[in-house]
Amino acid sequence: MPVRILVTDRVNPVGIALLEETPGFEVDVEPTLPPDVLRQRVGEYDAIIGRSATSITADLLQAGGRLRCIGRAGVGVDNVDMEEATRLxxxxxxAPAGNTVAVAELFFGAVIGLLRNLGRADRSMREGRWDRSALTGTELKGKTLGIVGLGRIGSEVARRAHAFGMTLTAFDPYASDDRFQRNRAERAPTLEALMAGADVVTVHTPLNKETRGMIGAAQLSALRDGSVLVNMARGGIIDEEALLAELAKERLRGAVLDVYSTEPLEGEHPFRDRPDVVLTPHLGASTMESQRNVAVDVCAGVRDFLLHDDLSRSLNVEVGGADTDALPAALRLARRAASIARALLSTRGARAVSALTLSTGNDFASAGPVLLSAAAAGVLENVVDAGRLNLINARQVASERGIELRLGSGSKAPHLRAIEVRVQAGDEEVRIGGVAPLDADPRLTRIADFHVDVTPRRTLMVLHNRDVPGVIGRVGTLLGNAGVNIAEYHQARMAQGGEALAVVTLDGPPPPEASAQLLELPDISRVTVVSFRGDD
Known part of the structure; x- marks a missing residue:
């Protein structure tokens, strides 16, 4: 079945061409479909790519039974129900980087336009006047720029501000000290402190529950006299009624607005009557270069996800600062180790899993959250509907089922690239460890208290037996007679003649009766078989 992609808004054709040139992809370009029509058709597609004009609601996501991916040709995703997308x-x-330069350049163009009265000058000249003396402006040099949100765009603005001779202060509780140092910006302790100390304040944050209405009456009243407020991020971050009230006091130099709580800005809006406000119709990303960049970036990200399950660009997967090129083997090991642990608990007669703890070596410390997601998916395999179980929703599904998820310390890990999972079901616990090296397949190195060395691929059989002569031969003969080929066989023991554990990699699943036949052998006490999804 071909992979079907629907492009719902006007996305640059250079990006669409990346998808159309991919073998096995079918792309339908149908901008501005009515919501009811889109809802009727969404079930036919694996992915939707659009811009801000298409609202990806919970109802739409629920109607998309085969939907795997949403692509947003731009930065903001406030038109996407992220919570429902994650749940599903x-x-x-x-495309977070494609419009960075476009927004930064528009910021300086619009602010200079306000400070130098360019709009008023243009109108006066067209009306036949020469109001030179009435249009004296102010310079950026020597002014303090306050940046709310020191991310990609905020940092791009900061770099250009230095060229204008400005002093920088910024407020961003999530940005590192290193980012502040690289941008030569002083860290403001509070938003109000930033507002009070800057001549120009610019907002570059996403719109979410934390930032909606973040700049209200209290913050606006902290602005110093003669200052300028700029919003080129998202409408709703600034309380527009509070801004109008503050502008009416005529103590501010003015405001620059490119985004609004309701777009487009229609009717007799009071902003239109204010000469101290520069209004632009959401032009931040409206350059030819930006539109091409965001289209290419998002289409490449969607393509790589659909072809290779590459989640490094997904907003609802917490990859952290991990090296995404080195992650696939580690993700596979974490998921399979957890699958094995759950299967071993089931063989013991344990019921529902109650807790999952994942620990790593230092090389994977920053990837802990996404590795925990992989382990959660492994615990849930064959327990819940696996149709949409993946790294995106595994942790949420696990939490909904009452499984406590924990990240342990990697300080005592035996290897820099070690991964260990501990899965609990009531009073029972199973511990599985392994290593995901850079240049080889991941290997299991520990099952419970036994040290092993085997690759978890295709089908794995774990046998608990007594350490007596002849067991390995009898197991091999029985599996051979069942038509099952052994790829690897590792036997581990605690002490000679005591309890032993065999880990057997098989080229395919054994017939159902094989486990029962193995248990009939006098020295085998437990048999656990795990087949891994999506393996060769």
Whole structure:
């Protein structure tokens, strides 16, 4: 079945061409479909790519039974129900870097336009006047720029501000000290402190529950006299009624607005009557270069996800600062180790899993959250509907089932690239460890208290037996007679003649009766078989 992609808004054709040139992809370009029509058709597609005009609601996501990915040709995803997308395991991919330069350049153009009265000057000249003396402006040099949100765009603005001779202060509780140092910006302790100390304040944050209405009456009243407020991020971050009230006091130099709580800005809006406000119709990303960049970025991200399950660009997967090129083997090991642990608990007669703890070596410390997601998916395999179980929603599904998820310390890990999972079901616990090296397949190195060395691929059989002569031969003969080929066989023991554990990699699943026949052998006490999804 071909992979079907629907492009719902006007996305640059250079990006669409990346998808159309991919073998096995079918792309339908149908901008501005009515919501009811889109809802009727969404079930036919694996992915949707659009811009801000298409609202990806919970109803739409629920109607998309085969939907795997949402692509947003731009930065903001406030038109996407992220919570529902995550619950359903639908990846949300945006293009965070493509419009960075466009927004930064527009910021300086619009602010200079306000400070130098360019709009008024243009109108006066067209009306036949020469109001030179009435249009004296102010310079950026020597002014303090306050940046709310020191991310990609905020940092791009900061770099250009230095060229204008400005002093920088910024407020961003999530940015590192290193980012502040690289941008030569002083860290403001509070938003109000930033507002009070800056001549120009610019907002570059996403719109979410934390930032909606973040700049209200209290913050606006902290602005110093003669200052300028700029919003080129998202409408709703600034309380527009509070801004109008503050502008009416005529103590501010003015405001620059490119985004609004309701777009488009229609009717007799009071902003239109204010000469101290520069209004632009959401032009931040409206350059030819930006539109091409965001289209290419998001289409490449959607393509890589659909072809290779590459989630490094997905907003609803917490990859952290991990090296994504080195992650696939580690993700596979974490998921399979957890699958084995759950299967071993089931063989013991344990019921529902109650807790999952994942620990790593230092090389994977920053990837802990996404590795925990992989382990959660492994615990849930064959327990819940696996159709949409993936790294996106595994942790949420696990939490909904009452499984406590924990990240342990990697300080005592035996290897820099070690991964260990501990899975609990009531009073029972199973511990599985392994290593995901850079240049080889991941290997299991520990099952419970036994040290092993085997690759977890295809089908794995774990046998608990007594350490007596002849067991390995009898197991091999029985599996051979059942037509099952052994790829690897590792026997581990605690002490000679005592309890032993065999880990056997098989080229395929054994017939159902094989486990029962193995248990009939006098020295085998337990048999656990795990087949891994999506293996060769």
């Amino acid at each position: 395991g639908v990846a949300v991919i945006n």
